[in-house]
Amino acid sequence: MRKIGFALILLLAAASSLAGCSSSGETNEAKNGKLKIYTTIFPLEDFTKKIGGNLVEVESVYPPNTDAHSFEPSTKTMVKIAEGDAFIYTGAGIEGFADKAAETLKNEDVEIVKAAEGIELAKSAAHSHEGEAGHDEHSEEAAHEGHEHGDTDPHVWLDPIRSIQMAENIKNALVKKHPEGKETFEKNFAELKANLEKLDKEYKDTLSKMDKKEILVSHAAYGYWQERYGIEQISIMGLSASDEPSQKQISSIIKDAKAHGIKHVIFEKNISSKLSEIVQNEIGATPLTVSNLESVTEEDAKNSEDYFSLMRKNLETLKIALTE
Incomplete structure (x- = not known):
């Protein structure tokens, strides 16, 4: 930050x-x-x-x-x-x-x-993935960023x-x-x-049925889903979308994504990411979109979306990412 x-x-x-x-x-x-x-x-x-x-x-x-x-x-x-x-x-x-x-x-x-x-607050889960070579390097960067966030996910x-x-x-x-x-x-x-x-129950009931647990996201905003619902986020960028990985880290992310058979990259409405597009192309994935709810789009405002409608749309996106 x-x-x-x-x-x-x-x-x-x-x-x-x-x-x-x-x-x-x-x-x-x-x-x-x-x-x-x-x-x-x-x-x-x-x-x-x-x-x-x-x-x-x-x-x-x-x-x-x-x-x-x-x-x-x-x-x-x-x-x-x-x-x-x-x-x-x-x-x-x-x-x-x-x-x-x-x-x-x-x-x-x-x-x-x-x-x-x-x-x-939950502990930072920034750059959570399993590539052994990249894991230590990611952990070092996550620790640096976590220091600015107080080691917690905001x-x-x-x-x-x-x-x-x-x-x-x-x-x-x-x-x-x-x-x-x-x-x-x-x-x-x-x-x-x-x-x-009620929304929490919907998330629990839906996500507990998913055999796959890993999602590939553009930035590490989803640690609370990981903690409460068992969803593991593999993040391309850190807690802030300006925290970009090195080439070595990108290679490790791609390796992790392929190892987990991930077929989707989840982008965010309010953040564009060229690096996420690079990863998407490398693993041959299709894009999905979630709202991190930091802000809404003009279209969301026009359609009178609220917290619950956007969170339920996010849940539908997760269902696709975890079943295909």
Whole structure:
């Protein structure tokens, strides 16, 4: 993950100052009766909408097709966040700008919410494959990258069960900001929790029947599926899609893929990868696509896709990858 540059720190500080100057002294809630919430990754936006109902107005700071690891906000975006009622991010290490932004915004009248607070994150499974020659080298790079992520996988929202805790943290933040809406927030959270438990069961029931367990993915975002459902990811790139393997490592990945009889390379909607295309051609595989849910495409937004519809589409992709 990229480190925050000095220029960005100045930008955030300037944004905070601008927010203070531009504030009318009246909260968004007072203006329209709704809490104005800004979020990062798509599941946080979707969960907040589902829990908040008609008592909230929610907007993600991510444009369509954004790579969460590399996004940096504009001054205008920072001013908007500062004028909101709450800013919700994972706090799991994926949003490169968010911790610094939260520090800058601490003196503003905006609630800062780490949705993954209190959740035990999975250990990094970056570059998980069996090529003996490449394994040590991959492990060394994974360890380096894991150090930047705290040795953990930040893609926690891909686990429906851990997502329940994220949703509860969001619910608690909404109750704190708008106590009068507690009954609504509690009711909507209970419904969301039940749906997340149902989704987890669908994944377990489907994937437990698969004889094959290995998938070849463009980047190592799927450690939570590996931990909870026994799916082994062979990843071409690391936890961040900018972490590219060496030629030797690519050869090892290709060897692993052939050894497991893998016939598909799974690409992601928001990340293009020439290296994944090279591996695909080398093993004669066909492409499949999943959503890592960091952000949604314009088409997804147009079709009103939500967390559950995208996760179920991902499950259908996994079924193809593990049966053909």
